Amino acid sequence: MSALTLTDHASFDAIRRGMGIPLAVGIGLAVWTAGAPEGLSPSGHRALVLFSAVFILYLTEAIPLAITSLVIAPAAVLLGIASPASSLSGFSSPSVYLILGAFIFAAAMVKTRLAERMTYGILKIAGGTTTRITLGITIANIVLAFLIPSSTARTAVLLPVCLGIASVIGGEGRTRFVVNLLLTLAFTNAAISAGILTATAPNPATADFLAKAERPVSYVDWLTFGFPPALIMTFLTWFVIQVVVGTEERHDAPLAGDAIAKPLSEMGRTTAAEWRTLVIFIIVVVGWVTQGWSKLDTTVICLAGTSLLFLPKLGVIDWADANGEISWQVILICGGGITLGDLLIKTGAANWLAGEIFHGLGLGAAGRLTMLLVVMIVLQLLHVLFIGTTAMATGIIPIVLALAETAQVDPRVLVLPAGMIIGGYPVLMFYNTLPNIMVYGTGRLTVLDFPKVGVPISLLACIVYAICASTYWRWLGMI
Structure with missing residues (x-):
């Protein structure tokens, strides 16, 4: 990647951020002075003003996304659309604490090196050819999606492994194998996340809005509906990358076996801390699987499990370890975004927006499958605009929920796949997610690598989820 390319992106980011606040204020004032449109209450109009300004700030990152999310609460109170207590309700949402618990589990997996051991073990089984190595990373992403409930933490574990293998096979330059390996790491990580409730932050946020509906x-439930299409898409994503990017079948590829076997050997036998971490996580998963019988909430089970990680003798981490892995930005974005989404729903602004979209796109005569396809395609296009999927989910899901109500269909029909598309397929641009940014930051990828592979993956995702909706989900009684 040339220095000019990096400079161009820095200049673009500076312009985007510089115009963010004036644009947010200007659009907010324009919506305010236009007055409440027909069918929208005064409180709904004020919520729309707030949404318009926050939407622009999220898109431009004029101020940090976490700070924008914090501003939502006082702005809602000043606009007279929420009490102080209700303006802060999003930050006490179960999904916020589920995400917090997920980060703590990630800290335990990283500190004990259990995730790293499992990754090297999978790669050792996969074999040493370049194609098998990329397939091994794909399988590692699938396994770690259950064990490390954070796509960023999973990337942090796998990226050094990938770079170590790349240095043995491809050297320090840009080769097809290196591009293939890094895109496989980021994109299969995202795709499998769509199928597991705790794998990425947009999923709990989506579940939160559905619970309120x-x-x-x-x-x-999420695993039943979401894991089969996510698993299919994960392997299709790997396949698309092999076709579009390809790889050099190198004669020295078996040398990568040393890069895999050596660190695995240096780790020695599985430690007691690793076993304790694994046992605690299995207990939590059993709790999640049996919650229909126990009647315990997903978040309560998660927090009970994370508390065990800190106990004397039994635990494996302290607060400093956990605090180092917790992304407070994601938590604040989720809390503020849920508050904003609740305001849009309670004031009727979400219903009004959904009605405008419903009639504007001519969905009145459309069937459920057509409507689902339209929603998924629009969401895939919106990925180009958003930096981060959490802000996108909390801003867009309330509108999709209202759209389902307007169309008089079960909210799960549109909201579940919408949440899965948002969280699982941010693959069009390098800035869409932190994992994308991390692999781009290695200097081995160009900006065009992302859409070149991301466009066919995005289209395939819409097709796979549409087929799933018309068959598998119908058999389950969702449609």
């Missing part, structure tokens, strides 16, 4: 989705 009296359509609760448990860990098992």
Whole structure:
């Protein structure tokens, strides 16, 4: 990647951020002075003003996304659309604490090196050819998606492994194998995340909005609906990368076996801390699977499990370890975004927006499958605009929920796949997620590598989820 390319992106980011606040204020004032449109209450109009300004700030990153999310609460109170207590309700949402618990589990997996051991073990079984190595990374992402409930933490574990293998096979330059390996790491990580409730932050946020619409989705429900299409898409993503990018079948590829076997050997036998971490996590998963019988909430089970990680003798981490892995930005974005989404729903602004979209796109005569396809395609296009999937989910899901109500369909029909598309397929641009940024930051990828592979993956995702909706989900009674 040339220095000019990096400079161009820095200049673009500076311009985007510089115009963010004036643009947010200008659009907010324009919506305010235009007055409440027909069918929208005064409180709904004020919520729309807030949403318009926050939406622009999220897109431009004029101020840090976490700070924008914090501003939502006082702005809502000043606009007279929320009390102080209700303006802060999003930060006490179960999904916020589920994400917090996920980060703590990630800290335990990273500190004990259990995740790293499992990764090297999978790669050793996969074999030493370049194609098998990329397939091994794909399988490692699938396994770690259950064990490390954070796509960023999973990337942090796997990226050094990938770079170590790349240095043995491809050297320090840009080769097809290195591009293939890094895109496989980021994109299969994202794709499998769509199928597991705790794998990425947009999933709990989506479940939170569904619960408030009296359509609760448990860990098992999400796994039942979401894991099969996510698993299919994960392997299709790997396949697309092999076709579009390709790889050099190198004669020295078996040398990568040393890069895999050596660190695995240096780790020695599985430690007691690793076993304790694994046992605690299995207990939590059993709790999630049996919550229909126990009636315990997903978040409560998660927090009970994370507390065990800190106990004397039994535990494996301290607060400093956990604090180092917790992304407070993601938590604040989720809390503020849920508050904003609740305001849009309670004031009627979400219903009004959904009605405008419903009639504007001519969905009145459309069937459920057509409507689902339209929603998924629009969401895939919106990925180009958003930096981060958490802000996108909390801003867009309330509108999709209202759209389902306007169309008089079960909210899960549109909201579940919408949440899965948002969290699982941010593959069009390098800035869409932190994992994308991390692999781009290695200097081995160009900006165009992302859409070149991301466009066919995005289209395939829409097709796979549409087929799933018309068959598998129908058999389960969701449609």
